[in-house]
Amino acid sequence: MLDQFNKWDPFRLEAEPGLGRMLAVSLGVHLLALILFTGVFHPHLRRDDRPVYYVDLVNLPVKNPQAGRPDAQANPPKEVKKETPAPAPKPPVKKSEPVVVAPKKPAETVKTAKASDKPKAQSKPAEKAKPAAKPSSKKTYEKETLDAVEALRRKQSMEDLKNKLAALTTADTRNGADSKTPLGMPDGKGDEAGPDEQLYIQKFLKENWSLSKYQVVRPDLEARVLITYNATGHLLDYRFIDESGDPTFDKSVKDAILKGKELPFEPKRRLEIEAVFNLKDLME
């Protein structure tokens, strides 16, 4: 039969390569295209990978969150930063007007003390100097002034401490010194300002997932689903990688995904999420 076929069309069989060769050629062409595309031989053709920094003032979720605090405000420009902490420390300074006076008076007292030699040598134990200062009324006056200044100083330092304490307890930490803390996530390692996209999606899916504990037949149920969103955040596809085996549980997972057909933000790229739904934290 084969001989007959060869007899009628002998050249055709010789000219056409076998399936294996065709696959090999196809694979080769694809690999070549891949190599050229990735720019292994021509690095100048490679895509420009210079880092891009996002400044996201509305706290949109990002792919690579920087380290920081999720509740911090987005970092304003540096100039603004310098201005913002200023008002907080000022109020205590305003109250401390006598402090401006205080350094002057000790200066005077130093002068007078110099005049009275020894008492100044033992300047610190002012009380010990008291008896020596008694005789002259001028010295008494100076002494009183000194004491008054000292009292003022102590009072002022107490006031300062109180103000600091009040500032710490009442001021919004985001506007205080902590505003330097970058907006980000505690475990962030990236370079983009904003909350972690993955955590955001996790929260989004959780909020959409409704299942009563009275519907749960076993607490060890688990389903894994591959969910795909497009760049604008629309649900493109979902596929169960592993089903739980319980139809009620699986239906609730499916409903949760379909309920969130649109992400509340635009990921700006195609997004593939492998979501694991289980009941580890379900209260019995």
Next chain:
Amino acid sequence: MRLIIVIVSFCLFLLTTPGFAAKVEISAPGQQTIPLAITQLLPIEGGAQPEIAREIHDVLTWDLDLSGLFSMIDPDSFLSDAQRLGLTSSAVDFSQWRLLGAECLIKGGYRLAGDQLTMDVRLFDINGRRLLYGRTYRGKRKDLRLMAHAFADQILKSLTGTAGPFNSSLAFISNKSGRKELYLMEVDGFRPVRITDHRSIVLNPDFSPVGKDLLFTSYKAGNPDLYRKEIYSGQEARISSQKGLNIAARYRRDGRELALTLSRDGNAEIYLMGTDGTIHQRLTDNWGIDVDPSWSPTGEEIAFVSDRQGNPNVFIVKVLSGEVRRLTFEGKYNATPAWNPKGDRIAFSRMEDGRFDIYTIRPDGSDERRLTFGAGSKEHPRWSPDGRFIIYSSDEDGKKAIYVMRADGTGSRRLTPPSLGECSHPAWSASWL
């Protein structure tokens, strides 16, 4: 050639594997109740009968609320679709209900022709925009509540895979007539009916597995004897009148054998008995008092109370071998065990600080949980046929009354009104449909 196949397979594997997808874990649902909208049923034809619609609505709301599965959407927030009959999914404006946050919707209509009532009800899935369950019930006007209970059972079946227990009946003992007599009522406490007139003391009722007859102990003839009563025909027979106690009889799941306490030999022991009253086997033989038997669902074991080791505690005996093991070790007084239909928990009452509370425990003695708290003694726990609920008696409001709660101890509510006097010893029948 092989190499090519391997390479192609590898490429295909890479394409299909989700290894490059970001992974998130959701370890508990965000909403742990299903938002449910129950609309008032509308007349399919003829004039509106608001009392019919209201009664069906009330029954459904009570049953479904007790289940703990749902959070009810406020009827005041309903939009125009609630005023449309809409018995098919194409006739329902799902977007309106979605706007209200509902995930399930109950709609329906009724028709009253003379004394014949037709109830056409539907359960819709809002997210899936589809009909989950629908049924037409026909009966007499007086059957309205039973129809609504039956529909509630089917709603639970649609959403959990297990039908509810609402279309069943509760038996209990009440002294309303001045004597302790046996009564029946609906699961939500409606329509209590006295079914005995022994004018003595009636105790410890238990339904047969099919729910058509009841066992109970009565002092009618002077001795605590065992009786069986057919519910529909009202026929009654004394099936055990052994000397001494004939109490706390419980049907095996297949209904062919009973376990009960007899004291014919002077001491209270657990016996197995045929439904005709013949003694099959003495199960326990101990100097202590052995009472309150409760079958495991498989019929292989029986939980009972014994004071053989000092204080009354719950023990388990294997029916075939007679081997006994102790289940409870805490508390000074543990009583009235009741094995749940799934077989994974046993409810019992324990006395602490002079009053009883309901507990559950696994049959292996682990995971003991206290279900009731607060004032009053809670006693005589019994499970619903689906294991979702527990009924019990409590005197927390002064007089003893029958209460129901979920199996986890939540959602307790009183069933018997004060007008029924002191109520105790509840039992839950199997579903009737």
